[in-house]
Amino acid sequence: MAAVALGLLALLAAAADADAARARLSLWLGLTLLSGGALVWAWLAFGNREAGWHPHDLWRRASTSRGAVAWVTGVALTGFYVVLYWFPWLLENLIRAFDPFSQVLRHKAADQWFLYGTFYTLAVLVLGGRALWKYRFSRYHLARTVSVMFFQLGFGFLLPGLLLALQQPEFYFTYFWPLKYDYLFPSTVSQLLHGGGLGVFMVFWGVAMSFLATPVLTYFFGKRWYCAWVCGCGGLAETAGDAYRHLSDKSRQAWRWEVRLVYPILGLIVVLTALLWLGASGLVPALGAVTGPLGQFYGFAIGSVFSGIVGVGFYPLLGSRVWCRFGCPMAAYLGLLQKHFSRFRISTNGGQCISCGNCSNACEMGIDVKQYAQRGEPIVRAACVGCGLCATACPRGVLSLENGPREGRLAGSTFIHADSLRIL
């Protein structure tokens, strides 16, 4: 813990230091201390115990039960995003300290987004290491953790940098419309198409992933193939946000907000994209008067404030998947597919549920899993990202993630005569 604190101090020192060489030294010292400290911390926290699901004192620690530590962490994270988006000049010294690294990777000077990407990737890798150690007893958790670490490092960080170094457009092959909403905007598409062979492939890739691969993969595996295995937002939630997963609100009220927010956001980005294409086609004149402000509003409110500040800044208070649950249009799209056109479900094992609530507690998406388990029903919910923690936390072996078949996907167990009283 001391190493983590010193690391943070060193980062602050780097940010405050106008002397480039000293700032660089502070930066790398800080990052090393921070990463090393976090890993040692994880080893101390999970290494001395038998491997298994033991969230002892989860709801008693100030850091994980919305105590003082959680509030300080939340304010610090939120503050970082505010500075990053609107006051990047405050980070100037820190950004300059990244220049040599950025030159090596991208053949250009660092900017605030390179700084952010580096921090983000480091968080996924280091706290991914923590997750690997914590979940070393489960091959499912090991596999999906390695997967998000791989995709973040390779496709979320190194490859876009490399593309820049090769004078190509900075492109993220693991983000698709409607999450990366501008990838299918006419302006982006025409820009890429002018960029030659690779640009054409990027456009083809974006369209194919959004409209072909997404439905097909979701049909076989549920939305988890993306949200818990590939996506960078999901990657951060499963690694850096793992300690906060239980904070998601399981109440019916929260579910109502989820439905009220996430589907209109999906609708908004679909309409915006359609209008932009309509405008680009020239069929309707002066559409720019609508699409311009609408695009700006979406970029600010959804792209910046929601996904960044609320999504990550509020991790220690609202849980790790606030953005994924309430705001992400990709998750909404995947969720509709998962609910209606997928083989995926979480099966309930007969009548073995004891309504203890460990599954609901472990759910980062705020699904009250026990409502289904105690009725003997399979869990088929649009929100479920398939992290598998409900099945891990269950002390009676009641839950299991399964990919099919589709027949009987919604059928309940015959061991409990599910009551017809509504649960949502």
Place this chain on the structure above:
Amino acid sequence: MHLVIIGNGITGVTAAITARGLNAEARITLVSAESAHHYSRPALMYLYLGHLRYADVKPYEDWFWAENRLELVHAEATGLDTAARTVQLATGQSLAYDKLLLATGSVVRTAGWPGQQLRGVQGFYGLPDLENMSRATQGIRHAVVVGGGLIGVELAEMLHSRGIRVTWLVREARYWQSVLPPEESALLTTHIRCHGIDFRENTELREVLGDDQGRVRAIVTTTGQELPTEWVGLATGVQPNLTLARAAGLETDRGILVDTWLEASAPGVYAAGDCAQHRQPAPGEVAVEQLWYTGRMQGETVAHTLCGQPTPYRRGQWFNSAKFFNLEYQTYGRVPAQPTAGLASFCWQHPNGKHLLRINFRQADHAVTGINALGLRQRQDVWERWLAAATPIDTVLAQLAAANFDAEFSRQHEPAIRREFARQFPDLPVAPAARRRGLFGARLG
């Protein structure tokens, strides 16, 4: 119709919810002295461990009751007049009923040890016990648990999680001897000892010694050994809570005597769950069932009778589950603790001591009769079908993966299990068909 239910545990609540489903008009009132809302009794340990908050162990949100017109009365029922059909509450209020369900659950059973009334000596059954235990074990270094069953292991795990040294006294020669065969007991004892629990079999409590302030300071075992301790957990079982039934003059024995429709000795009065004793239990079944699952099934059954659809209680295939520290346990069908004439018993254990599978089958026709699984998750509906159809052991072993309910990517042990079976029963054939789990494997046999 006004249905009054005494007790808001799993039995009373299942009955109330089922009755509401069957009868939209009935007035339904749940009376409980223990808690304002239904909570999950098996989850109490997770509150102590800090895994969950009280709100998390309530199976239904608070709006559920009003929205489904289930009236909740948080008061003790102190009297029952079966002639006038009224229930007296401790608040002085009286409730008139048309039908009454007693689901009063259990109370802790003790052997009347000298000193058991000392502060720091307690059983573990409900919310008040949890509160007492949380307070009394704050900052202590050493505790004693008495009784080798499921509550015993919960207490040991709870205390262990706070770094409290645990000495665990078990009267029997091995852990949970009345239920588990020797291999299961041995595996669990090793597992429990691995966690640093001082597990002592063949050891009984003789008395509890107190200090000047009336607090426990030590216990004495029947061998005369004195062990200093700061807290004693009595986990020697529970017995039906008969206070109200006895006061009302209902026929009782160990529990409230009920017939196959769960009706007690007074008209319109029923009893279900832990507190009920079946006058004529089905062959091979016990008269008093004290499980979460049987409580739920009895509650569901009695609700049908209460709503004018007389339904006899039939439990169906036996099943149960538990968790011992890190090891999950599931059982389907009957697995006697002792060797039984006419039954063969196949037992496979992983060398790492973390997985065990036992399958019993009849020697005559090889039909499977029961299974114990430790550290393996087995699918209940598949086993239910195999047991009901008296499926032969070779078919079961060939299709064993169809019953595999472990998490995806878990190591599959079916081939090792089949090899071990061939070693233990060289004369019996095993079909080689190895079904795997996964996307393209057919899910059910």
